[in-house]
Amino acid sequence: MTFEPIGVVHSPFKTIEEMPIQPAGADAVAGTIEIRPDLVEGLRDLDGFSHLFVIYHFHQVRQTQLTVTPFLDTRPHGVFATRAPKRPNPIGLSVVRLAGIEGNLLHIENLDMLEGTPVLDIKPFVPEFDQPEQVRTGWLEAARGRVLNQKSDRRFE
Numbered sequence: 001m002t003f004e005p006i007g008v009v010h011s012p013f014k015t016i017e018e019m020p021i022q023p024a025g026a027d028a029v030a031g032t033i034e035i036r037p038d039l040v041e042g043l044r045d046l047d048g049f050s051h052l053f054v055i056y057h058f059h060q061v062r063q064t065q066l067t068v069t070p071f072l073d074t075r076p077h078g079v080f081a082t083r084a085p086k087r088p089n090p091i092g093l094s095v096v097r098l099a100g101i102e103g104n105l106l107h108i109e110n111l112d113m114l115e116g117t118p119v120l121d122i123k124p125f126v127p128e129f130d131q132p133e134q135v136r137t138g139w140l141e142a143a144r145g146r147v148l149n150q151k152s153d154r155r156f157e
């Protein structure tokens with residue numbers, strides 16, 4: 001399986017230290033996604049959507065870790081029960097606000113991605129499709145609200 005990036009993230013975060021750990025903790029953080037010029041046709045009608053799923057490569061991750069102690073707990077968990085970057089396939093998923101489109105540039109807000117992150121795909125966020133009811137959030141129930149202030153350190157480098 002080989003994927004080619006469709007674009008690249010331009011972000012104010014040049015290193016992972018002290019950056020947000022999720023879009024929910026990155027209010028008003030602005031950046032862009034520069035889409036490959038040959039793919040611009042695929043952006044048609046995206047401007048009608050306020051939020052996007054961005055699917056990307058955690059390109060600075062070098063190892064897999066199947067048990068991780070995530071940013072929002074002091075206890076270990078299986079990596080698939082977390083959003084930690086050191087995954088067997090280091091793929092990230094962020095819901096960001098789409099502030100505007102200029103040519104091949106998507107202006108986005110609520111970034112939790114590093115500068116230079118390769119983007120694999122974008123999809124419109126649709127509450128009717130993507131917002132289930134009666135959600136349980138496992139071990140994260142105990143950390144509710146803390147994502148707003150918790151910043152990244154270098155544990156997943």
Ligand SMILES: C[S@@+](CC[C@H](N)C(=O)[O-])C[C@H]1O[C@@H](n2cnc3c(N)ncnc32)[C@H](O)[C@@H]1O
Pocket residue numbers: 016019020021022023057058059060061083084085091092093094095112113114116117118151152153156
């Ligand atoms: C906890 S992950 C969550 C990312 C995404 N919202 C998700 O749930 O898949 C966010 C953290 O990943 C790290 N990170 C962000 N971009 C990265 C990249 N391109 N390569 C490696 N680590 C990255 C930073 O430590 C950041 O705080």
